Amino acid sequence: MLLGYAGTCRLLHYGLSIMPTLPSSSATSLFSFQRANDAAPESVSLLNREVLGFFDELRAPLLRYALSFGLSIHDAEDTIQEVFLALFQHLRQNGSRSNLHGWLFRVTHNLALRRRQRSQAHEVDAPAEDLWLDPSPNPEELLLSSERQAQLRAVLRVLPEMDQHCLRLRAEGLRYREISAVLGISLGSVSTSLARTFARLARTEGRR
Structure with a gap:
């Protein structure tokens, strides 16, 4: 069962706890989307707003998950930027919208794992197990x-x-x-x- x-x-x-203290970041400073040549400006603008909505909702849990791979905060932030750029491209290419919440975690998992494998030295802001302990x-x-x-x-x-x-x-x-x-x-x-x-x-x- x-x-x-x-x-x-x-x-x-x-x-x-699943709520470690995370650095604040604005969506506009973390990533920006380039207008696609083959898409109308209005369509791109709508996609931007949709992706920014997902960013506001899921940045914190996705960043926590990326950090659990032992990435530095800088590498984890870069990973999240890649994740939302991938989401933009996925939606722009009319990819499936079924369970985008799970899709974002899956992409985060794959990109964080790949970044960790490429890294020669892991700079961890806190021990992985401590991310589960309430900091306050x-x-x-x-x-x-x-x-x-x-x-x-x-x-x-x-x-x-x-x-x-x-x-x-x-x-x-x-x-x-x-x-x-x-x-x-x-x-x-x-x-x-x-x-x-x-x-x-x-x-x-x-x-x-």
Whole structure:
């Protein structure tokens, strides 16, 4: 049986967060679209506005996901620029509009992975596991002992990379089928990965 949002709620109860502090950036300064010679100016303007709408909505979660690959903030920002340029080209060429939310995460995954593979040295602004810990105090976090925080970090640190990807995408609100499409794995593999991760976290919680 597939895990529902209850699994994600349990994850949040373990003191994890999907909202690290991200640098602010305006859409106009991050990227600009060139007018295509074979498209009418009005059409390009409409596409610009549509893509900017997606940018405003999804920049933060996509940037968090790019950072989870160990990219520097500069490389992650460049990756997101490439993602939205790819979206513009995709829409301009009348590409499928089915589930563009999942499409953007899939392109981010592929481009971030490619950039990481090309990189000779990884400059990480924060350890990957720390991106899951709430950077600002809240009542729940104040109740967590330093020992518990250390245990959670240890669990996240040893997760296989695919399990980390599944967990991050689920925490960003993607459905199981969307995660399957982004990562190119079966629906059953997504379910198994998340069940395994939640079981590890539950065992850690039980040892408190």
